[in-house]
Amino acid sequence: MKEKLRCLLDNMKKYNSGIMYRECFGFDPDTEYDVLVIAPGWKPAKIIRDPAYKVTELAQHSYFSGYLVEKDGLKAAWAQTASGGCNVLDHAVICADMKFRKCVFVGAVGGLTDRYEIGDMCTPEVCISGVYANHYLDGRLTGFTPFEKIYPDREFTEKVIRIAEENGHTLRKAKVFCTDSIAMEYSHLDEIRATGAELIEMETGTFCTLADLFDVPYAALLAVSDNSATGVPLLGRGDDLAQKYINTRSVVIPEMIFRIAGMEE
Numbered sequence: 001m002k003e004k005l006r007c008l009l010d011n012m013k014k015y016n017s018g019i020m021y022r023e024c025f026g027f028d029p030d031t032e033y034d035v036l037v038i039a040p041g042w043k044p045a046k047i048i049r050d051p052a053y054k055v056t057e058l059a060q061h062s063y064f065s066g067y068l069v070e071k072d073g074l075k076a077a078w079a080q081t082a083s084g085g086c087n088v089l090d091h092a093v094i095c096a097d098m099k100f101r102k103c104v105f106v107g108a109v110g111g112l113t114d115r116y117e118i119g120d121m122c123t124p125e126v127c128i129s130g131v132y133a134n135h136y137l138d139g140r141l142t143g144f145t146p147f148e149k150i151y152p153d154r155e156f157t158e159k160v161i162r163i164a165e166e167n168g169h170t171l172r173k174a175k176v177f178c179t180d181s182i183a184m185e186y187s188h189l190d191e192i193r194a195t196g197a198e199l200i201e202m203e204t205g206t207f208c209t210l211a212d213l214f215d216v217p218y219a220a221l222l223a224v225s226d227n228s229a230t231g232v233p234l235l236g237r238g239d240d241l242a243q244k245y246i247n248t249r250s251v252v253i254p255e256m257i258f259r260i261a262g263m264e265e
Helices: 003-013 020-025 085-093 133-137 154-166 182-193 204-214 239-261
Strands: 035-040 054-060 065-071 074-081 103-111 121-129 148-150 171-178 199-201 218-227
Touching (some): 003 085, 020 065, 035 085, 035 239, 074 085, 074 239, 103 204, 103 239, 121 239, 154 239, 199 218, 204 218, 218 239
Parallel strands (some): 035 103, 103 218, 171 199
Antiparallel strands (some): 065 074, 121 148, 121 218
């Protein structure tokens, strides 16, 4: 990890003891995982149905849980968190001390233009931050910049896009707005679209800010679940559209996680 993150962890450990990622998620300090998966709301035991994946529950709490997911000799430490940048920050940062070779964020995303269909798999070209959580990684809390642009690991993202294409999948880059509130975003859609955003979700800006400090290759995989521009709601999509989203979430993205885990560094 980068020195900045090590200092932040040292400050946290002054007031907290124990191996936090083991206590919260059940991850093994002696295991080097091929990939750490950060997944708001997504439990692999629920979404992955292919028996080729071995899913072991390690820890279960009221709103977060830990799993070991194995396939083809590769090991994924799967941290299911609650939604929101603050929850992703708190639960992902305690995993910084773990041994892992890559990091992947997975989650749902809403469309803001008619260019994106339900079930499309996307990755941030840039995150436009409408959240405050990632500023807790800054030196001072007063440096908040509304709609700050946060860029992912561009070189590694391009490699992941090529891996997807080689395996028959399309991974689309998009400008992603990160919001603190799903319910309240609808009252600000014109302002949000004016930033140039094409998709909207809650966590990737915080994830990219933190994952850069992990100092390992990282990427975000997002499944389009709804679209305010085309009138497809988050709730009440209809069975056909829901199945397209479910296929991306349950089949394509798990496959991509392990493709990424197996990539040469």
